[in-house]
Amino acid sequence: MDRSNKAAKQMDRTKHVGRVKEKMMVMEIRHMQKSFGNRKVIRDLSLNVEEGQVTAVIGPSGSGKSTLLRCAALLDPMDSGELLYLGQHAAVTNADGKVVYAHRKKMKEIRSSFGLVFQNFNLFPHYSVIRNIIDAPMTVQKKSREEAYWAGRKLLSRMGLSDREDSYPYQLSGGQQQRVSIARALALNPKILFFDEPTSALDPELTGEILEILRDLAAEHRTMVLVTHEIEFAGNVADQMVFMDDGAIVEQGSPNEILNHPKQERIKTFLNSLKRRRKGICY
Amino acid sequence: MEWTMILTKLGEGMLVSIEIFAWTLLLSLPLGLLVAFGRMSGNVFLRGFVKFYISVMRGTPLMLQLMVFYYGPFLLFHVSLPGGYRFIAVLIGFLFNYAAYFAEIDRSGMESIPKGQYEAAAILGYSKAQAFRKIILPQMVRRTLPAVTNEMITLVKDTSLAQVISVSEMFLAASAIAAKEASMLPLFAAGIFYYVFNYLVALSMEWAERKLSYYR
Numbered sequence: 001m002d003r004s005n006k007a008a009k010q011m012d013r014t015k016h017v018g019r020v021k022e023k024m025m026v027m028e029i030r031h032m033q034k035s036f037g038n039r040k041v042i043r044d045l046s047l048n049v050e051e052g053q054v055t056a057v058i059g060p061s062g063s064g065k066s067t068l069l070r071c072a073a074l075l076d077p078m079d080s081g082e083l084l085y086l087g088q089h090a091a092v093t094n095a096d097g098k099v100v101y102a103h104r105k106k107m108k109e110i111r112s113s114f115g116l117v118f119q120n121f122n123l124f125p126h127y128s129v130i131r132n133i134i135d136a137p138m139t140v141q142k143k144s145r146e147e148a149y150w151a152g153r154k155l156l157s158r159m160g161l162s163d164r165e166d167s168y169p170y171q172l173s174g175g176q177q178q179r180v181s182i183a184r185a186l187a188l189n190p191k192i193l194f195f196d197e198p199t200s201a202l203d204p205e206l207t208g209e210i211l212e213i214l215r216d217l218a219a220e221h222r223t224m225v226l227v228t229h230e231i232e233f234a235g236n237v238a239d240q241m242v243f244m245d246d247g248a249i250v251e252q253g254s255p256n257e258i259l260n261h262p263k264q265e266r267i268k269t270f271l272n273s274l275k276r277r278r279k280g281i282c283y
Numbered sequence: 284m285e286w287t288m289i290l291t292k293l294g295e296g297m298l299v300s301i302e303i304f305a306w307t308l309l310l311s312l313p314l315g316l317l318v319a320f321g322r323m324s325g326n327v328f329l330r331g332f333v334k335f336y337i338s339v340m341r342g343t344p345l346m347l348q349l350m351v352f353y354y355g356p357f358l359l360f361h362v363s364l365p366g367g368y369r370f371i372a373v374l375i376g377f378l379f380n381y382a383a384y385f386a387e388i389d390r391s392g393m394e395s396i397p398k399g400q401y402e403a404a405a406i407l408g409y410s411k412a413q414a415f416r417k418i419i420l421p422q423m424v425r426r427t428l429p430a431v432t433n434e435m436i437t438l439v440k441d442t443s444l445a446q447v448i449s450v451s452e453m454f455l456a457a458s459a460i461a462a463k464e465a466s467m468l469p470l471f472a473a474g475i476f477y478y479v480f481n482y483l484v485a486l487s488m489e490w491a492e493r494k495l496s497y498y499r
């Protein structure tokens with residue numbers, strides 16, 4: 001009796017776990033379109049991101065990678081399509097073809113589910129390093145100063161910046177500033193983190209320290225979307241890779257499929273041009 | 284006139300000048316911010332109206348504006364206002380005039396803040412008001428401080444314009460005594476007053492700038 005009960009419970013639990021594990025979509029983009037003036041920048045793009053998955057987005061300059069992230073992060077309005085976070089609609093296109101965004105209260109909740117790390121950090125220059133990290137948890141999430149502070153200290157030590165708590169952004173190197181901005185994003189504990197070329201503004205010798213942190217975050221199965229030109233690195237950490245060109249996803253698959261066995265000629269050309277460029281720089 | 288009498292008259296004028304300065308500064312800084320918001324509003328009518336208001340305030344002499352605010356109610360609407368209105372008219376004139384200048388300073392200050400600051404705040408979930416108060420305003424204050432200092436120094440000297448509607452501020456008091464006593468001394472004293480006043484303004488604003496220059 002006791003045992004069967006236990007077994008039943010066990011079964012229940014596995015069923016429960018099974019349900020949760022069943023590809024929970026953190027973000028869904030359906031048929032997104034976006035133009036700047038007459039210029040179509042995103043063309044009917046759909047993309048799903050599962051919980052715990054690292055998605056790398058690669059593609060030539062001007063292909064719309066940043067625009068995709070900016071629309072997903074609600075910084076730019078999209079022209080049509082659907083956007084969902086954790087199964088909740090942030091935006092839908094109604095019968096008239098107009099995009100309708102969620103109402104304020106819902107939107108606030110949806111906004112809290114994602115974070116974005118910018119290429120050029122965008123730290124708050126008038127706040128110290130620790131204040132940059134804890135101000136949003138205090139202001140937005142209404143955490144107490146103590147709670148926010150201790151969480152912030154933990155993040156700082158993880159970023160290797162324990163001794164820079166009271167520095168101001170201008171006193172830090174680019175790599176250190178980017179680490180602070182990653183800590184700032186993590187402090188709000190978002191369900192999904194977007195990175196838009198987080199190493200592009202850095203000197204080559206500083207990119208390593210950021211990539212190491214990204215590798216760390218990937219290893220703990222944080223859900224991330226990473227736009228990057230660091231193809232090799234992306235291949236190593238990503239679960240799925242997306243190749244974008246001219247506003248559309250040209251091919252999507254495992255890094256191995258995209259990098260080593262691409263079906264599309266465009267990807268081969270792109271990868272070759274990258275290799276050539278890298279050689280040009282190295283030798 | 285006796286010395287004590289002269290000094291009392293000058294002292295009273297001085298107080299009036301300081302009062303005009305303090306009230307104008309205190310009220311026109313926040314009003315200027317509101318006007319700046321109106322100037323940048325998405326509402327075409329509001330924006331157009333505010334733009335017109337600013338251009339009138341900046342395009343006509345303050346002296347004329349003071350006269351309009353003082354004589355206007357009677358000449359236009361035949362409303363006669365109590366004697367105390369003289370000083371109120373001065374304050375209204377200075378307030379609307381200086382708010383227009385501060386609005387333009389605030390606007391250029393806000394527009395000089397990189398877009399990334401607004402975007403970072405939005406991503407972190409700050410409401411528009413929170414983002415303005417915590418992220419934009421502090422940076423804006425620092426950037427606009429030199430321009431605000433300039434306006435303050437002009438304001439100190441502009442207080443002498445209140446004499447056009449016979450408000451007995453420092454300058455009117457001094458010139459009245461100078462005429463009566465046939466002496467340059469009162470005018471000289473007024474000059475020293477304006478100079479010292481502005482010296483203190485410049486000194487305190489320098490201090491404020493230093494205080495705010497802890498970041499780049």
Ligand SMILES: Nc1ncnc2c1ncn2[C@@H]1O[C@H](COP(=O)(O)OP(=O)(O)OP(=O)(O)O)[C@@H](O)[C@H]1O
Pocket residue numbers: 036041059060061062063064065066067068
């Ligand atoms: N605010 C804007 N106004 C007008 N055009 C824009 C704007 N933002 C982007 N574009 C255009 O949209 C296209 C896609 O730009 P986007 O920045 O998304 O490309 P990207 O893939 O991120 O490129 P990169 O690798 O160089 O960062 C480009 O042609 C760009 O010129």
Ligand SMILES: [Mg+2]
Pocket residue numbers: 065066067196197
């Ligand atoms: Mg980009």
